[in-house]
Structure formats: structure tokens, C-alpha cells
Amino acid sequence: MTNLKKLISAKNAGFRTTTLTVPEWGGITVVLREPSVGAWSIWAETLRQIEDNNDADDKHSKRIRAEAILFASTLCDEKGNIIFDGEYDDLIANYGPVHSRLLNQALELSGIGKTPIEDAKKK
Template sequence: MSLKKIIAAKNSGFRTKTVTVPEWGGITVILREPSVGAWSHWAETLRGIENSENTVDKHAQRIVAEAKLFASTLCDEKGNVIFDSEFDDLIANYGPVHSRLLNQALELSGIGNTPIEEAKKK
């Protein structure tokens, strides 16, 4: 295969990790580091949430933002993102297992749980 095809191949710009999820009956999922677009949207949402006065609103917005970022990291065996636009069920049922998987996907790219604070330190 040519260098050009390798570089331009689907998902060639992403690190991935296969993870077994005991809480989901032992299924295996593929995690991919977040895309720049998904991460940017998440970071912008977090910045907006910081300025909100309503604590209940902040919590709900964080769940939505985190669930959507998680959705951008979960792939099928062919490397296709599983959730592309239908997030309602995921958001309604988002929990600690999802967060743990998202943290593993973020570790692939070196992005931590507090990107805004980390960026301020640099």
C-alpha cells in the first residue's frame, strides 16, 4: 500500500483502543480519541457552562456535553462512529460506565478531564 493511501485511510489520524465492558455483558467496544471538532465543541460548551449561575442547568449541560463527546469516541468493528446524531437515549441513560470509557478515549489523545484548567496552566 502506498504511503498516501496509508495516511489518507479512514481513521488513520486517530489512536484506538479495544475495551471489554463487563457492565454491558462483557461486550467489546472500540474507543477512538476524539476528533478536533468534537473536542472543540465540548471545550466551548464547558467554557459557556462556567459562566452560568444556575447549578442545576450546569449539571444538565455537562451531561449533554460529555455524552456527545463520548458518542464521538465509540466505534463499531469497522471504525464507524456508532452515534452520529441520535443522542437522546444516550443522554438520558449516561452514567459512570460511559464516563469511564470516555476517560480512556481522552487518555488516548492526552486530553484530561479539566481541559480549560489544564490549558490555563500551560
């Protein structure tokens, strides 16, 4: 018989995941999971703060930083461990279209769009 408590509380039991091959990174396979509530909340709050800012350059750099950190919360190794642990500088400096595409796929796992604030206003 399955131990329900153990099953439910297992690492990543509360997250949908997908495994993808990334041709741009030499064909490696990565595991993406949907963002945690905490990571998504920080991202959404950062986007809200960015909307209130009038400096276009500052908006751009803050948006990239927020997106890169959210991406980092979704990228796992084959055992389901988050790869990034607070070390985001290199990721932010090199964040590009491949990262963004992968983040979009992780967001799709949870049904969160790239414009969560605008989406919420439509409801």
C-alpha cells in the first residue's frame, strides 16, 4: 500500500514538470518545473513595481533580472534539484531568448502567463 503522506510530501510532489531537449545548448536535456508560489509572487510584485517606474532603461534591466530569477526557480537537474541557489549574476548577464522560451514553457505548466498583472485585470 502507498504511503499517502510520504507521496504527498515528497520533493517536487506539488509541482508539474516537463523534460525538454535544448538544441541551442548542445542538445542537453533539462527539467523544468512550474514556479513556486513564492518565486511567482516576487516576480509579480517586481513587475508591479516596474509599471510604476518611468525610467525605460531601469524598467528593462529590472524586468530582465526578475525574469532571470524566476527562470532560475524553474530549472532543475535530473533529480529534481533546483540548479541555481541565489547565484544569479552570470545568468542575468547572459539571459536571452532561449532562457525566456524555457521560462514560458515552465509558466505554461501552471497556467501563468507572461503578463500576470494585465491578465488579472481582464478577469
